[in-house]
Amino acid sequence: MKKRLLCFTMLLTVTISAITFTNNVKAATKWNTSKSVTKEENGIKYSAYLTEDGKESWIYQIKLSKKITKLTLPKEINQAKLTRVGFGEELYGEGHDSYINIFGDTIEPWHGCYGTLSYNDKNKRTIQEIVFPNTVNQIEAASFTGMTKLRELKMPEQVTKVPSYAFAKCTVLSKVTFSKNMQSIASSAFLHSNQVKTFSCPKSNKTFAVKKGMLMTKSGKTLVLVPNKMKKVTIPTSVKTIKAKTFNGSQATSIVIPKSVKKIEAKALSSKKVTKVSLSSKNKIYKMANNCIYRKSDGLLVGVIAKTKKVSIPSKVKVIDDT
Structure with missing residues (x-):
């Protein structure tokens, strides 16, 4: 009886510890969307949120005051490392039927609206390359839709998912290199990006491989x-x-x-x-x-x-x- 009681006590202790650890992890990644912070550099204004512990940042919108050809995202906002990019699900109203890209354009693929005619931020139309810091692990749906001058794309190595319409209607995009940790990709991620002629994927990726330019499972x-x-x-x-x-x-x-x-x-x-x-x-x-x-x-x-x-x-x- 004592042995059974001891085993039960140990099991209960382990379970409580696991729950506490899980809750701590969840708490550490909870975003404070009630307060926005900004960072301005080189004619670019980044609007972001921080996690409640202040260790991570999330850029949800970018405004450009001048034309640029290369968009290099900062490694941190307010000393919090950048881990997330794009207008996330938490920011939409209930039952939303459209997306918003990183430049504030409304995106409605089912109505043929990809932000290419929008003047919310026309300076985005000269961007040919995006450089992500390797701290980024999450990119939101439709984040970079309608970037009509974007020529090449290299996904940050920590990103595991390429969501819906993430790089749709990027009409001159021709070269795409996926991350070594990528695990899933939406079929609409590159919809209407008709110049993409081949994919590239690191051999170290455990989920996918590229054969004859096509993306397939590792096997x-x-x-x-x-x-x-x-x-x-x-x-x-x-x-x-x-x-x-x-x-x-x-x-x-x-x-x-x-x-x-x-x-x-x-x-x-x-x-x-x-x-x-x-x-x-x-x-x-x-x-x-x-x-x-x-x-x-x-x-x-x-x-x-x-x-x-x-x-x-x-x-x-x-x-x-x-x-």
Whole structure:
């Protein structure tokens, strides 16, 4: 009985300690959004929030008083290291149906509004490069949407996620280097950034790798994202899964699907400019007929190449779902 009581006491102590530690961590990363601080240097005004312990800073808006070609973000605000950039979820009203980029532009992709016509901060239009300090670990959705002169992008090494529309409509962006710690990327992150022709990812990244310019999982078994400018896409023979919305925003005109592919996720092949798809006749899971791709096992229609105004659905197709 004493042993049981001792074990229970020890377990309870460990549990309490774990809860206390977790709460301390949460407290340390809680942002004080009731008080904004600013920093001005070289004609740039940064508006930011600090964590309650004053150790971290978050730039949520930037104002430029002059035209610049290189935006170098500061390592700290009020001696608090910069860890977060962009207009975050906490700052929107309830049920918001738009985003705000780092320059204060309203972003509504579903209405074709990417901030490129806004005069909130027209000086942003000359920025060709953004330099992040390596302390940054979080970038918000749509943060750099509409930067029409941005040419290259190197993600800070601590960033693990590239969110929705983060660099959408960056119309001359051609080179993207992901961080070594990146774990996820939204399919819309580079929507309408049609000059991106290849991705680059450090070999030390444990989640992703780049093969033939395309982003895929480290094992090479899942194709994740195709750069928009790539016109002819030959999917590597290591690929078994084509992830949902892999071709979101792609300008590809032709796609070659190997026999290795066993799973094509919802809207994986959705792309407006594709006119030719070649599916290996040796593929055991999918078959192509009448410009339609369907799954052999249950007749699920996976994709249709609408070359003309007329589409003939093969008789083998049994299921047409909402994707």
